Amino acid sequence: MTTEVRVPTLGESVTEATVATWFKKPGDAVAADEMLCELETDKVTVEVPSPAAGTLAEIVAAEGATVGVDALLANITEGAAAPAPAPAAKAEAAPAAAAAKPVDVMVPSLGESVTEATVSTWFKKVGDTVAQDEMLCELETDKVSVEVPSPAAGVLAEIVAGEGTTVDASAKLAVISSGASAAVAAAPAAEAAPAAAPAAGKDVEDAPSAKKAMAEAGIARDAVTGTGKDGRVMKQDVAKAVAAAAAAPAATAPAAPAAMPRGPVSADDAAREERVKMTRLRQTIARRLKDAQNTAAILTTYNEVDMTECMALRKEYKDLFEKKHGVRLGFMSFFTKACCHALKEVPEVNAEIDGTDIVYKNFVHMGIAAGTPQGLVVPVIRDADQMSFAEIEKAIAEKGKRARDGKLSMAEMQGGTFTISNGGVYGSLMSSPILNPPQSGILGMHKIQDRPMVINGEIKIRPMMYLALSYDHRIVDGKGAVTFLVRVKEALEDPRRLLMDL
Structure with missing residues (x-):
C-alpha cells in the first residue's frame, strides 16, 4: 500500500513553500510521525512528518523545489515488508x-x-x-x-x-x-x-532563501545565528542580523573607502551600455594593486639605456643561438641577467617587509609580468640568477604561453622576489609601474625609440629605452634605487660586464 506525503496547510495567505531539506532518502525506513523534510515559507519553517510507517519509496519534490499547498512531496510504501519495495521501485534500472x-x-x-x-x-x-x-x-x-x-x-x-x-x-x-x-x-x-x-552530508545546509537574502544584503554567513534545525540559517535569521547591523553604532562598522557613485545616466545611454560582472581574477588584481598603494611608500626613479650594444650582440648571435638552443634570443634575458646582477649589489630591492623585520632573499625568483585576455598575471622564474641566457629564454617562452592559455598553476605565480614588466611591447614610451606585493621593487621596460644623443661631443641617432624602477621607500632609500638602475643601465650598454660579473 502506498501513502502520499503532501504539503500541509501553511497558514493564512501562504500559498507556497520551498523544500529546504530532506532528512530521508529513497529506500530509508521511516516511522509514523518521523520528520521527513522541512519546508520554508516567507514567514515560517514547517516540518513535514511521515503519515505512516514504511519505506520512503520516492521523493517527488527535491530540495529547492517550490511547491503549493497540498502538492505531492513523496510516496511512502507501508507494511511489514516495507523495506523490500525500495529495490522493486528500481527494478527497471x-x-x-x-x-x-x-x-x-x-x-x-x-x-x-x-x-x-x-x-x-x-x-x-x-x-x-x-x-x-x-x-x-x-x-x-x-x-x-x-x-x-x-x-x-x-x-x-x-x-x-x-x-x-x-x-x-x-x-x-x-x-x-x-x-x-x-x-x-x-x-x-x-x-x-x-x-x-x-x-548525504547536508544536514546543516542553510535554507535557499536565506542564502539569497545574505547575498542581497551583503552579509557574511558568520554574522548570522541560525535558529533552524542543527543551526540552519533561515530567512528570518538573516532579517534579524541585517536589522542588528543597521542598529549598531557607526563606530563599529569597518572603515572602508566608499565606492565612487556613478553619475546620472540618461535612458538612451543606459540602453546602449553593457554591464559585465568582474571576474575573480580582475577583482583580485584591482584589490592587490590598491592594497599596494595603501600599504607601501611607492616611489619611482627613471633612467634611460642605450640599446646599441644589446641589439648588435643579439643580431650577431640570434640565428646561432636559436639553432643551438631551440628558442629565440630576446631582450628579456638581457634584462633579467642585468637585474640579477644589480640585485646582488643592492639586496634591499630584492627584500620584503614582514612586520618589523626585513627579509633579505639570497636568491632571485624573477617575476615576468604577462598580459593575458583574463588580465595581468606574473609567472615566476625560480633561481633566475643561476640560469643561463638560454634557460631564461626557454622559461619565459614556456610560462608566457601557459599564461596566455590560462594553464599556469598557483605554484608558478608564487614566491617572486622582484618583477620585470615590459610595457614596451604595447608601445609604452614611459610609465610608472606599481609594486607587486610583498616585493619591494619592479622594473618597467618601455619601447625602443631612435633619439638624437650626444656621444663624445657629436650628435648621433641611438636606440634608446626609458627604464623605470618603482620601489618601496620604506626599506629602499633613493641612493640604493638609483644605484640599482645605474647598474642595470651599465650592464645593458656593455653586456660583456655580465660575463665578467662587473
Whole structure:
C-alpha cells in the first residue's frame, strides 16, 4: 500500500513553500510521525512528518523545489515488508545500475593560500556520457583558471555546484555514475540524484532563501545565528542580523573607502551600455594593486639605456643561438641577467617587509609580468640568477604561453622576489609601474625609440629605452634605487660586464 506525503496547510495567505531539506532518502525506513523534510515559507519553517510507517519509496519534490499547498512531496510504501519495495521501485534500472557506482567529482588542489573558487563554466550537462579525464567544468580562482577532469568514465548523474557557485577547496562539484552500464542508467541516475544526494552530508545546509537574502544584503554567513534545525540559517535569521547591523553604532562598522557613485545616466545611454560582472581574477588584481598603494611608500626613479650594444650582440648571435638552443634570443634575458646582477649589489630591492623585520632573499625568483585576455598575471622564474641566457629564454617562452592559455598553476605565480614588466611591447614610451606585493621593487621596460644623443661631443641617432624602477621607500632609500638602475643601465650598454660579473 502506498501513502502520499503532501504539503500541509501553511497558514493564512501562504500559498507556497520551498523544500529546504530532506532528512530521508529513497529506500530509508521511516516511522509514523518521523520528520521527513522541512519546508520554508516567507514567514515560517514547517516540518513535514511521515503519515505512516514504511519505506520512503520516492521523493517527488527535491530540495529547492517550490511547491503549493497540498502538492505531492513523496510516496511512502507501508507494511511489514516495507523495506523490500525500495529495490522493486528500481527494478527497471537494476540490471544497469548493478554495474554502476557513483564517483564524486571534487574540487582539485587550488594551490597554497587559495581557499575557494567560482564555478565559471560547465562543459557537460546532467545525463551526458563522459570519458575519464574529459574536462567537465572550469573553476576560476582569484589567480588562475582550473579545469576539472572527470575522475572516471560514465554518466554525469548530478551537478552539485552550478555555474556561478562559490565552492571551497574540499567541496563536491558533481557525481559521476561510473561503470560499464553507466550510459544505460543515465536517465534513472539523473532523476534520482537530485533527490538522493542532498540527504548525504547536508544536514546543516542553510535554507535557499536565506542564502539569497545574505547575498542581497551583503552579509557574511558568520554574522548570522541560525535558529533552524542543527543551526540552519533561515530567512528570518538573516532579517534579524541585517536589522542588528543597521542598529549598531557607526563606530563599529569597518572603515572602508566608499565606492565612487556613478553619475546620472540618461535612458538612451543606459540602453546602449553593457554591464559585465568582474571576474575573480580582475577583482583580485584591482584589490592587490590598491592594497599596494595603501600599504607601501611607492616611489619611482627613471633612467634611460642605450640599446646599441644589446641589439648588435643579439643580431650577431640570434640565428646561432636559436639553432643551438631551440628558442629565440630576446631582450628579456638581457634584462633579467642585468637585474640579477644589480640585485646582488643592492639586496634591499630584492627584500620584503614582514612586520618589523626585513627579509633579505639570497636568491632571485624573477617575476615576468604577462598580459593575458583574463588580465595581468606574473609567472615566476625560480633561481633566475643561476640560469643561463638560454634557460631564461626557454622559461619565459614556456610560462608566457601557459599564461596566455590560462594553464599556469598557483605554484608558478608564487614566491617572486622582484618583477620585470615590459610595457614596451604595447608601445609604452614611459610609465610608472606599481609594486607587486610583498616585493619591494619592479622594473618597467618601455619601447625602443631612435633619439638624437650626444656621444663624445657629436650628435648621433641611438636606440634608446626609458627604464623605470618603482620601489618601496620604506626599506629602499633613493641612493640604493638609483644605484640599482645605474647598474642595470651599465650592464645593458656593455653586456660583456655580465660575463665578467662587473
